[in-house]
Amino acid sequence: MDLSQAISLRNSLRNNHVIMAYNGTVSDDLMVTLADLLKERLVANDDVKRSKLIFAVFMEGVQNLIWHGKEHAENMGMILITENNKEITIMCGNRIEKDKTQGLKDRLAQIEGADKDTIRQLYREGMSHASEHEGPGSGLGLLEIARRSTQPISFTFVDVDDISVDFILAATI
């Protein structure tokens, strides 16, 4: 990248009201560091309730990246936070294996278009089954994000090659 490309990237970040952008390996240490930065910024905002929603969505989004990144694609994580007209949008992206997307798509289909009461009921049912969930997660992360967002979540899958796909989830508070 040369300087003019850097300037156009900077302009793009500014024009899109990006307040935090990260691309690369997402580790537990990185999550804690970014969480502290975000907290500092949110403390300046006097709306405590909203700050807690934003923090919860950020943590769940980033934890998904840590737990569900495709092996050997550690540097493919993306975290983007934009702030526009008092609305914060948190986007988290990672590269996952294509043959592991069906379960994710099923869960997203369940959440997409569901109202808050339905999401809460799904969450409660999910709590009862959390201990059966393999790995460090609980299967509640997406529901947590959907529950705390003030607008319906949006997402996309971008084909990379025969075995990989980039998944991006966006939540607005």
Next chain:
Amino acid sequence: MKLEATDRTPAISLTQDPLKLSISGESFPEDVSAFYGDIISAINQLASTAKGKLDVEMAMVYINSSSIKAMYRIFEGLDAYRQAGNEVQVTWKAEADDDIMQELGEDFKDRFQALSFSVEQHG
């Protein structure tokens, strides 16, 4: 059993006299099962190591979804202690401006309806 709070793990104490479990603070440990393993075992053994009324006080500030999985197992252990013929009183405390923790308390209460469970907000 007593654990001091850190930036990302809660304070936990389990005492025999009085019989009381307290958990308070933040919960997003790097390794949830390692962090909660001991307390879950201790609670699962309560029916054989203790008797009588157990007071439980939970005052969480932030808890990630992975910790909720561990917390659920703690409540399962508390419910087993109740089923062994003991009284269990759970008090879930949320800060007054914390809707998330208030709702989570209600969610646990909904899942463990046989437990005596109160969700309270504090100024």
